[in-house]
Amino acid sequence: MESIEKVDKKKNLEEYLKNLGSVAVAFSGGVDSTFLLKVAHDLLKDRCIAVTALSAGFPERERREAEAFCQKEEIRQICFDAKEFESEEIRKNPPNRCYLCKRKIFSGICAIAKANGIAAVVEGSNRDDEGDYRPGMMAIEELGVKSPLRAADLYKSEIRAFSKKMGLPTWKKPSYACLYTRFVYGEEITPEKLQMVGSAEQFLMELGFIQLRVRIHGIMARIEVPLKDFPRILEGDTREKIYRRLKELGFSYVTLDLGGYRTGSMNETLANRS
DSSP states (O other): OOHHHHHHHHHHHHHHHHHHHSEEEEEEEEHHHHHHHHHHHHHHHGGEEEEEEEEETTTTTHHHHHHHHHHHHTTEEEEEEEEGGOOOHHTOTTHHHHHHHHHHHHHHHHHHHHHHTTEEEEEOOGGGGGEEEEHHHHHHHHOOOOOHHTTTTOHHHHHHHHHHTOOOTTTTOOOOGGGGGHHHGSSSOHHHHHHHHHHHHHHHHHHHOOOEEEEETTTTEEEEEEGGGHHTSSSHHHHHHHHHHHHHHOOOOOEEOOTOOOOGGGGGGGGGGO
């Protein structure tokens, strides 16, 4: 049986959204934004739209999944080219790159919301997102974008539990972040390297690995998987397949991070800059 506190959180979320009147949900197809979009659309119907930014750091498979969900749920979705990669400053990948990206992407979402007579733009960050270094949140706050899941005090585990009960396909989907986060700060982001990283991660997924990252350091790939997956990834045939494929993609060196999978591992380098 669900706890009263958890049920109250969902009611608080619904009340928060209802008070906004109409919303444009920044929709990526991930766990959080899918849950937020579903709750908002069930509540507000045509006063809720999904806005998806097409970005160089947004893999094609994610776009297809986002579009398929909106079609299934009969939700109006507007996709637009964020063109954030046209910015030389963003391509240089400074420590505040996420701020610059979010500022450009959400400015576009806000413009679309205004053009469609929508009162508020909402995004899917939750309470677990408050601990790490996330300069993008500053851009969101500056633009007046709302964060209903944080306002309702919802954590990732609770969002997954609600999503499962609601029959959402994303309830057990791995956490995802844009491909820009695979680059060490200060290393220029190029289309070629984005393709290398995206293809490497896709290959690992096809081998059955679920939670993973392929970080890029110049010509070296640093693979992160949970510790429990170490035996399988180091298995002779699997290890050799991964090594060969990543070399084909252009990596000169292929390594396994002994620290295992963790979100925001590139932020660990920031401590060395202070």
